[in-house]
Amino acid sequence: MHEWSVADSIIRALINWANENNVKEIEKVKVGIPSFTFLEVDILKEAFDTMKKGSVILDNATLEVKFKDPTFKCRNCDNVFTIDQVKDQLDKVRSEYGEEYPLHLIPSLASSFLTCPRCVSHDVVVQLDDITIDEIVVREGGTIKTVG
Numbered sequence: 001m002h003e004w005s006v007a008d009s010i011i012r013a014l015i016n017w018a019n020e021n022n023v024k025e026i027e028k029v030k031v032g033i034p035s036f037t038f039l040e041v042d043i044l045k046e047a048f049d050t051m052k053k054g055s056v057i058l059d060n061a062t063l064e065v066k067f068k069d070p071t072f073k074c075r076n077c078d079n080v081f082t083i084d085q086v087k088d089q090l091d092k093v094r095s096e097y098g099e100e101y102p103l104h105l106i107p108s109l110a111s112s113f114l115t116c117p118r119c120v121s122h123d124v125v126v127q128l129d130d131i132t133i134d135e136i137v138v139r140e141g142g143t144i145k146t147v148g
């Protein structure tokens, strides 16, 4: 059911944006979704297609979904780092636990396995980014324009 409320927020955001920017028709929208939200893309698309009906702006719009990797934050020194910066540490965990390494399953375990690359503190939290609208493709007088 979470997918439906996400689709609803995306649709509301798009319609608000279109009204503010005088856009009459949206062709395509690309959204970024944190990989840890475990949303089902198929259900999200189905929800989007069902809920967009009746809205002229979104009638022909297609939804594209891209999963984003999380970032981490050190509570000791406020350092924000990406999954790439702790790749060595993750590889180590992965080699100890195999493919089903715990971080993959339970992101909140990050602090047990990861240390901050700057201060080596274990007080690390996973930052769950919000869902973002990364790109909107609009149709304007027959021409198609991408808004980044």
Ligand SMILES: [Zn+2]
Binding pocket: 074, 075, 076, 077, 078, 079, 116, 117, 118, 119, 120, 121
């Ligand atoms: Zn730190």
